[in-house]
Amino acid sequence: MIMSEQKTEFLKGTLDMLVLKVVALGPVHGYAISQRIQQISRDLFQVQQGSLYPALHRLEDRGWLSAEWRQTETGREAKFYTLTRKGRKQLEAEMRSWEQVSEAVFLILRTE
Amino acid sequence: MIMSEQKTEFLKGTLDMLVLKVVALGPVHGYAISQRIQQISRDLFQVQQGSLYPALHRLEDRGWLSAEWRQTETGREAKFYTLTRKGRKQLEAEMRSWEQVSEAVFLILRTE
DNA sequence: CTTGCATATGTAGAATACATAGGTATAATA
DNA sequence: TATTATACCTATGTATTCTACATATGCAAG
Secondary structure: OEEOOEOOHHHOOOHHHHHHHHHHOOOEEHHHHHHHHHHHOOOOEEOOHHHHHHHHHHHHHOOOEEEEEEEOOOOOEEEEEEEOHHHHHHHHHHHHHHHHHHHHHHHHHHOO | OEEOOEOOHHHOOOHHHHHHHHHHOOOEEHHHHHHHHHHHOOOOEEOOHHHHHHHHHHHHHOOOEEEEEEEOOOOOEEEEEEEOHHHHHHHHHHHHHHHHHHHHHHHHHHOO
16 A cells, blocks of 8 residues: 555555455445545555455455456456455454554554 | 554554654653553553564664663663654654544545 | 557565564562 | 562564566547
């Protein structure tokens, strides 16, 4: 994941959660996932293909996503991903975890 | 860094910033840094020594921290770290970056 | 019709950071 | 005296991600 002209470190570990979240909005193929993440984040995040596709396979292997070849609106073959029930639970857990972490980080950053 | 009974992924990349921030509060030795991070985060974060000391050396190598052997209040020798000017700039940059990232992450998580 | 672009998926190799697990040594305390 | 808390350190393994590359299709412009 790239942050335009910025350090990317903070994103480590969030990719899976962000992908799960985008898929949770409805079945999508990989390419569209990276576009949506970029759009919603107002161009701050840009998921590289070399990060995205391994991540999708990883999430599928873990049973959090299921995949199916379908046609896109433009008539092309693409692999559409859907969130499984297990994936939804995982997403919820990760979101709770993220909130706790970001809160604790802010606690430390605010300390004087 | 450990999160009690939770996933640690989200912390990746934040360790340096948190360490810089704690050192910014005043000169401290490594062992105390890990304790403060744990205290301030209300036991959510627990920095392992195998993560902390390499991180301190990394930050020192980059010129963000300077180190000096002194005596602790209990009369023991310990390596006290101070934030350099370069380190302060780095910390400020990382904090700005973190805020942007966490905001963008929330943007995506909130999307419906 | 062919050139180029956006779309779409994938892998190999390297970099990085962190955790695990081990080690040394001293002061305090039981 | 033995154990615990303090205080430092490194070697190794692993997971994630980036860089770079490879492949292929649909469509529009010329």
